[in-house]
Amino acid sequence: MENPYLPYPVRIDSVVTETEDRNLKTFKLIFLNSADREKFIHRAGQFAELSIAGKGEIPIGIASSPTEQEYLLFTVNKVGVVTTALHQMSAGDVIGVRGPLGNWYPWEQMEGKNIVIIGGGFAFTTLRASIVYLLHPDNRSHFGDITVIYGARTPGMLLYKDELAAWNERDDIRIHITVDAADDPNWQYNVGFVPAITQEKAPSAKDAYAVVCGPPIMIKFTLPILRELGFPEERTIMSLEMRMKCGVGMCGRCNIGGEYVCKDGPVFSLTQLSQLPGEY
Amino acid sequence: MVSLKEKMIHRALLLLSERKVDAVLGFQRGTIPMMSHPILIRHPEGADQLHWDSFCSTNLANYLPQRKERIAIFAKGCDSRNIVLQILENQIKREQLYIIGVPCQGMLDRRKVQAELNGRELLGVRETSQHLHLLGEGFMDSLERSSYLQENCAICTHRNAVIHDELLVEPVLEQEGVDRYEDVRAIEAMTASKRWSYFEELLAPCIRCYACRNACPMCFCPVCFVDESTPQWLGKSIDPTDTKTFHFLRAYHLAGRCTDCGNCERACPMSIKVRQLTKKLEKDILELYGYEAGLSLDQSPPLDTYSPDDPQEFIR
Amino acid sequence: MADRVIKKSEFIELIDRLLESYRVYAPVRQQDMTNFQEISAADQVDLSLANTTMSPKSIMLPQSETMFEFNVDKTSDQAAILRETEKDLSPRLIFGIRPCDAKAFQLLDLNFDTVAYKDPWWVARRKTTTLMGLACNAPCSTCFCTSVGSGPFAPEGLDLLLVDVDDYFLIQVITEKGEKLLNEEGIETEAAGAMKQAALASEKSSLQSIKSVVSAASLAQHDTKTLFDSDFWEEVQFACINCGVCTFVCPTCWCFDIQDEVHKDNGIRLRNWDSCMFPLFTLHGSGHNPRAQKLQRLRQRFMHKLKYFVDKYDKGVACVGCGRCVQQCPVNIDIREVFRLMND
Ligand SMILES: Cc1cc2nc3c(=O)[nH]c(=O)nc-3n(C[C@H](O)[C@H](O)[C@H](O)COP(=O)(O)OP(=O)(O)OC[C@H]3O[C@@H](n4cnc5c(N)ncnc54)[C@H](O)[C@@H]3O)c2cc1C
Ligand code: SF4
Ligand code: SF4
Ligand code: SF4
Ligand code: SF4
Ligand code: FES
Numbered sequence: 026m027e028n029p030y031l032p033y034p035v036r037i038d039s040v041v042t043e044t045e046d047r048n049l050k051t052f053k054l055i056f057l058n059s060a061d062r063e064k065f066i067h068r069a070g071q072f073a074e075l076s077i078a079g080k081g082e083i084p085i086g087i088a089s090s091p092t093e094q095e096y097l098l099f100t101v102n103k104v105g106v107v108t109t110a111l112h113q114m115s116a117g118d119v120i121g122v123r124g125p126l127g128n129w130y131p132w133e134q135m136e137g138k139n140i141v142i143i144g145g146g147f148a149f150t151t152l153r154a155s156i157v158y159l160l161h162p163d164n165r166s167h168f169g170d171i172t173v174i175y176g177a178r179t180p181g182m183l184l185y186k187d188e189l190a191a192w193n194e195r196d197d198i199r200i201h202i203t204v205d206a207a208d209d210p211n212w213q214y215n216v217g218f219v220p221a222i223t224q225e226k227a228p229s230a231k232d233a234y235a236v237v238c239g240p241p242i243m244i245k246f247t248l249p250i251l252r253e254l255g256f257p258e259e260r261t262i263m264s265l266e267m268r269m270k271c272g273v274g275m276c277g278r279c280n281i282g283g284e285y286v287c288k289d290g291p292v293f294s295l296t297q298l299s300q301l302p303g304e305y
Numbered sequence: 306m307v308s309l310k311e312k313m314i315h316r317a318l319l320l321l322s323e324r325k326v327d328a329v330l331g332f333q334r335g336t337i338p339m340m341s342h343p344i345l346i347r348h349p350e351g352a353d354q355l356h357w358d359s360f361c362s363t364n365l366a367n368y369l370p371q372r373k374e375r376i377a378i379f380a381k382g383c384d385s386r387n388i389v390l391q392i393l394e395n396q397i398k399r400e401q402l403y404i405i406g407v408p409c410q411g412m413l414d415r416r417k418v419q420a421e422l423n424g425r426e427l428l429g430v431r432e433t434s435q436h437l438h439l440l441g442e443g444f445m446d447s448l449e450r451s452s453y454l455q456e457n458c459a460i461c462t463h464r465n466a467v468i469h470d471e472l473l474v475e476p477v478l479e480q481e482g483v484d485r486y487e488d489v490r491a492i493e494a495m496t497a498s499k500r501w502s503y504f505e506e507l508l509a510p511c512i513r514c515y516a517c518r519n520a521c522p523m524c525f526c527p528v529c530f531v532d533e534s535t536p537q538w539l540g541k542s543i544d545p546t547d548t549k550t551f552h553f554l555r556a557y558h559l560a561g562r563c564t565d566c567g568n569c570e571r572a573c574p575m576s577i578k579v580r581q582l583t584k585k586l587e588k589d590i591l592e593l594y595g596y597e598a599g600l601s602l603d604q605s606p607p608l609d610t611y612s613p614d615d616p617q618e619f620i621r
Numbered sequence: 622m623a624d625r626v627i628k629k630s631e632f633i634e635l636i637d638r639l640l641e642s643y644r645v646y647a648p649v650r651q652q653d654m655t656n657f658q659e660i661s662a663a664d665q666v667d668l669s670l671a672n673t674t675m676s677p678k679s680i681m682l683p684q685s686e687t688m689f690e691f692n693v694d695k696t697s698d699q700a701a702i703l704r705e706t707e708k709d710l711s712p713r714l715i716f717g718i719r720p721c722d723a724k725a726f727q728l729l730d731l732n733f734d735t736v737a738y739k740d741p742w743w744v745a746r747r748k749t750t751t752l753m754g755l756a757c758n759a760p761c762s763t764c765f766c767t768s769v770g771s772g773p774f775a776p777e778g779l780d781l782l783l784v785d786v787d788d789y790f791l792i793q794v795i796t797e798k799g800e801k802l803l804n805e806e807g808i809e810t811e812a813a814g815a816m817k818q819a820a821l822a823s824e825k826s827s828l829q830s831i832k833s834v835v836s837a838a839s840l841a842q843h844d845t846k847t848l849f850d851s852d853f854w855e856e857v858q859f860a861c862i863n864c865g866v867c868t869f870v871c872p873t874c875w876c877f878d879i880q881d882e883v884h885k886d887n888g889i890r891l892r893n894w895d896s897c898m899f900p901l902f903t904l905h906g907s908g909h910n911p912r913a914q915k916l917q918r919l920r921q922r923f924m925h926k927l928k929y930f931v932d933k934y935d936k937g938v939a940c941v942g943c944g945r946c947v948q949q950c951p952v953n954i955d956i957r958e959v960f961r962l963m964n965d
Contacts (some may be wrong), residue, residue, distance in 0.1 A: 029739070081880065278877070302846055
């Protein structure tokens with residue numbers, strides 16, 4: 026019997042500091058055993074538990090796309106015990122990965138539809154996975170227009186800056202990058218909060234799904250705008266966060282109403298959420 | 306004790322209808338024998354829920370910290386002492402409180418009574434001034450009240466509220482010539498290794514539920530050291546070392562602040578005598594500083610204050 | 622499967638014999654309470670109290686248990702690689718478990734033994750443990766098992782059910798696992814009609830003596846958010862001190878925490894019981910806590926047991942009516958009252 030608590034051993038291949046405050050780093054992980062790599066088949070939107078022996082485990086969204094097969098990427102914000110320990114590690118160190126866990130963005134339903142991706146802050150990780158997945162030659166033709174609105178506090182706080190620039194050059198994806206404030210005179214993108222930019226760019230709701238990830242305050246002000254733009258609740262998709270331990274629906278802490286965010290989520294449509302108590 | 310209860314209802318009714326207070330803190334009759342249920346009553350119509358018997362032992366002061374409204378509280382001697390400390394430690398304001406002293410004859414220990422039952426089930430109790438009558442399927446026993454007091458009550462020397470706005474009835478006589486520290490001296494007399502194994506055994510059944518801590522009116526730290534994660538001071542399993550660390554540090558944190566109200570012991574599901582730890586510190590504080598916790602608003606606990614004639618040299 | 626019978630004096634010998642092939646757990650006296658413990662001789666068993674203070678869940682889900690071991694010595698090529706901790710999974714017998722507590726194991730199976738994931742230790746222990754229950758001839762006034770799908774003689778979850786009839790135990794054979802145990806031990810005497818009659822009479826009088834009743838019938842129909850937003854939580858929560866006693870004593874509370882501990886170069890990952898009553902349970906690293914208030918934590922316990930669980934599994938409430946929380950809550954928060962508030 027598979028032990029769902031046992032992590033696969035992985036090696037840190039590289040560490041990239043993403044943001045100017047040095048609080049966000051992207052870890053590229055390579056499986057120690059290739060058999061494990063083959064077992065780890067994920068969809069964009071899922072997460073995994075990263076295990077630091079002696080410190081504990083943390084649920085982190087998988088930032089790499091399923092189409093990036095040789096490695097896994099995780100972008101981690103430094104907050105407490107485990108994330109701090111991870112930030113102190115470097116290439117060559119061994120950690121563990123348990124997963125993939127949870128559900129994913131509803132790719133099956135979204136096929137053939139226009140996709141509007143709205144992200145804020147460091148919650149952009151599984152959205153990166155989604156964009157890379159969507160842009161892959163095997164997949165791009167299965168979806169309609171792709172629009173991305175992504176905001177951070179300052180230019181230096183944006184994740185994946187090189188990729189953002191590269192996507193910006195493409196014509197099969199429309200991308201609106203924004204910051205709350207920029208003191209860089211060369212800043213060539215938008216300035217303003219994500220909700221405001223969403224309103225300004227007004228992506229069409231026709232045949233479209235909106236996938237929204239970000240800090241609670243951003244979500245709070247973006248949802249009414251999406252509603253105005255005509256996105257119905259069942260086509261407004263969000264990814265939630267709750268404190269987690271087991272990640273497999275057993276330890277009992279991550280529930281919102283009867284749903285375990287780790288197993289039944291983290292991805293929910295607004296329709297699903299509107300039926301749950303607002304305790305998250 | 307019907308009369309006490311009726312007086313309480315009467316007072317609560319008046320205080321609430323005259324809007325002297327926003328709420329009255331007291332007890333409701335429990336749903337099982339030898340149990341009571343703390344309630345906060347906000348409307349005069351609710352006053353008749355009030356109840357009083359020898360099992361209203363929960364220290365109601367535990368419900369006061371950080372409350373905002375004006376509250377009338379029925380306070381036994383121990384409750385009143387904890388209120389004093391809470392006022393001194395800025396958990397509640399004196400002006401917010403209307404303290405109704407309830408002279409106390411000592412509360413009864415439901416576990417001691419239970420032990421008499423030998424598995425027979427208790428369906429009800431009746432009290433008279435000297436006796437507790439136990440009623441069950443096919444039996445009715447009578448117990449001498451004085452033999453079933455909570456241990457802290459048996460040695461209590463402050464049965465009347467030390468601070469109050471009114472007294473519900475005439476004060477009771479305080480017990481005199483009580484030897485509060487017989488058990489502590491016995492432990493002190495043990496050899497170090499014997500003492501260690503005594504505490505080891507004492508704490509072995511602990512399940513780390515923290516009911517003792519949560520029941521304590523003086524354990525109001527916003528984040529208890531056992532819950533801190535950066536750094537994490539101790540492990541969270543039932544490893545005996547971690548368990549002992551929790552208990553020892555908690556006891557130290559209560560030195561000079563514990564009133565020996567017994568709320569901790571009463572709440573413990575495993576019947577662990579956690580007061581064995583706090584009492585030793587209580588005795589030391591009394592011997593070193595001549596201080597008894599919570600007797601007066603003019604005296605802060607000695608470890609909260611500095612005074613030039615503190616007994617230890619190092620602090621000067 | 623036909624009922625068997627055994628004389629009590631022989632039963633003691635049977636337990637002693639079973640100790641050779643099973644690790645046997647039974648209620649053992651600990652000062653003024655009893656609790657389940659592994660025993661080494663039949664005479665340690667104490668059945669004088671109606672039920673144990675702690676539920677037997679620790680036999681399946683120990684309060685603290687090591688899951689993995691590892692070393693953190695960076696010079697080792699195995700550093701930071703977790704190994705499953707070896708467990709003694711030899712056959713075990715729980716004797717004297719009450720029907721409500723056995724039913725609780727079945728309810729916990731819904732959580733630990735799922736299609737998507739299986740908790741390896743829970744599943745293995747369930748498999749290797751035989752449950753020899755003891756019917757309740759004299760339920761407590763706080764027992765409300767019959768209202769929540771169990772009962773003083775209910776067989777659910779048990780392998781064998783013993784009924785105390787004077788100098789004998791009548792043994793109801795419920796599963797093949799139970800039958801196998803009896804056959805191996807040569808307990809083959811079938812119960813005579815009179816014995817069965819006596820057991821039935823006990824059952825009847827026991828059922829009649831249960832006066833504590835709750836209703837759960839409408840829970841499934843009620844709207845989750847309406848229950849969640851009800852005013853009564855404010856009153857229910859007032860006295861609660863969030864001590865978690867109710868969750869620790871409860872046979873159907875299974876929540877746990879996972880922790881790492883390191884001593885020198887050796888580390889373990891272990892799990893410990895946790896409680897929805899504790900603020901740390903849901904505290905995010907950012908400081909945000911979706912259940913920061915006592916009211917929210919207390920509500921979670923009852924909503925989980927009496928609503929979320931009901932809706933999720935359609936197997937009734939996550940409460941077997943053992944009454945432990947009623948007896949042990951230091952401030953008398955009575956789940957039967959909460960049933961009433963939520964159901965009616
Ligand atoms: C589905 C999901 C995806 C996530 N994706 C990312 C991501 O891509 N990048 C990122 O930086 N962060 C992500 N987080 C948040 C991240 O899990 C927490 O910041 C992290 O667990 C904090 O751990 P800590 O040990 O540093 O904090 P501490 O405060 O020391 O927490 C101790 C333990 O509590 C649990 N815990 C604490 N906070 C959280 C939390 N917010 N969510 C879940 N468990 C928690 C963890 O087990 C943690 O080890 C995600 C959370 C979830 C639920
Ligand atoms: S430690 Fe125990 S006896 Fe002392 S004040 Fe706290 S609850 Fe009362
Ligand atoms: S109440 Fe009892 S069991 Fe719980 S932590 Fe305190 S001493 Fe331990
Ligand atoms: S909730 Fe209470 S009565 Fe129900 S199973 Fe748990 S301890 Fe027993
Ligand atoms: S036992 Fe009672 S006081 Fe303690 S957490 Fe449970 S309901 Fe609250
Ligand atoms: S993290 Fe354990 S149930 Fe979700």
